[in-house]
């Protein structure tokens with residue numbers, strides 16, 4: 001219900017008094033401006049964009065003037081996270097508008113209060129298992145709340161868990177190297193493994209390809225929410241182009257060192273990545 005922001009515009013009245021460029025409040029304010037740009041199609045309010053902004057959609061340079069940033073998307077839901085160490089924002093948001101549904105994941109890099117990079121993985125019809133309504137439905141059933149301070153994992157532990165999963169995509173390392181807990185569910189496009197059993201560990205991969213790899217990983221870590229997001233190139237996802245990588249985003253919720261949720265937003269070269277899956281992978 002983003003359009004109501006047109007009336008609210010709470011962030012515009014926010015008086016930034018701190019010089020701490022990476023304070024949580026500053027990141028939250030910047031995230032609001034990004035979401036407002038995406039929902040209005042108007043970047044003129046976004047006074048914290050670098051003149052040399054790098055704006056990428058699915059690993060290609062694009063312009064905020066002629067891209068999804070200019071469309072004015074009706075955003076159905078979002079999950080937004082803050083990495084105060086790297087000064088980055090990550091948001092996982094859904095547009096279920098039947099005219100053109102999307103699931104979009106964005107990493108924003110902020111330097112001294114200025115957004116230098118906006119890097120998005122954008123999925124739509126034809127992408128990996130795409131179904132925005134189903135993605136929205138399952139995602140909003142889950143809890144990715146703040147973890148109490150004494151129970152948080154270190155950034156190293158969180159990243160290691162995410163890497164263990166991503167390194168297992170080719171199947172060579174087996175399931176036991178991946179620290180999954182129970183319940184654990186994977187949401188891939190619109191397919192949810194937890195729909196089969198919401199209390200079991202449903203995160204192990206049943207379908208693997210030997211050449212699978214996740215390269216050029218760009219990490220985002222929010223230890224307050226036990227969340228790691230990794231952008232990368234997924235080699236082998238598109239079965240018709242096994243020697244090419246496609247833009248991919250994996251997001252992990254980790255509690256007590258154990259993976260609980262995995263969201264995957266994967267893109268395809270050939271519609272459906274050359275698979276017509278009718279069952280969860």
Ligand SMILES: *[C@@H]1O[C@H](CO)[C@@H](O)[C@H](O)[C@H]1NC(C)=O
Pocket residue numbers: 054061
């Ligand atoms: C994309 O933009 C970056 C930064 O402006 C630039 O360094 C790079 O060469 C561009 N890539 C292409 C393929 O144009």
Ligand SMILES: *[C@@H]1O[C@H](CO)[C@@H](O)[C@H](O)[C@H]1NC(C)=O
Pocket residue numbers: 001002035036039075076077078079
């Ligand atoms: C993003 O989600 C938060 C929390 O659910 C909500 O308060 C905010 O309005 C949402 N933003 C947009 C642009 O939908």
Ligand SMILES: *[C@@H]1O[C@H](CO)[C@@H](O)[C@H](O)[C@H]1NC(C)=O
Pocket residue numbers: 016021025026027029030047048112113114
């Ligand atoms: C954004 O830019 C404005 C104007 O340059 C500045 O006043 C404000 O502090 C900046 N906000 C953040 C979050 O850095």
Ligand SMILES: *[C@@H]1O[C@H](CO)[C@@H](O)[C@H](O)[C@H]1NC(C)=O
Pocket residue numbers: 131132133134137190
């Ligand atoms: C997408 O998911 C929704 C809700 O789960 C379902 O009703 C719909 O049939 C699905 N659409 C397609 C094209 O599979």
Ligand SMILES: *[C@@H]1O[C@H](CO)[C@@H](O)[C@H](O)[C@H]1NC(C)=O
Pocket residue numbers: 171174175204205206
């Ligand atoms: C991993 O777990 C899945 C689901 O339980 C199972 O189908 C698969 O065979 C296991 N793979 C390995 C390498 O053990």
Ligand SMILES: *[C@@H]1O[C@H](CO)[C@@H](O)[C@H](O)[C@H]1NC(C)=O
Pocket residue numbers: 196197198199200201
């Ligand atoms: C779900 O998983 C739990 C734990 O593995 C198991 O005890 C239960 O029987 C499963 N339920 C169904 C409906 O398969």
Ligand SMILES: *[C@@H]1O[C@H](CO)[C@@H](O)[C@H](O)[C@H]1NC(C)=O
Pocket residue numbers: 240241242243244
């Ligand atoms: C990748 O495979 C395709 C055929 O599937 C081939 O046409 C292409 O040349 C290969 N590219 C590389 C870089 O090996």
Ligand SMILES: *[C@@H]1O[C@H](CO)[C@@H](O)[C@H](O)[C@H]1NC(C)=O
Pocket residue numbers: 274275276
């Ligand atoms: C997937 O479905 C489409 C349309 O039904 C069909 O043309 C295509 O051959 C199918 N691909 C595979 C790999 O089964």
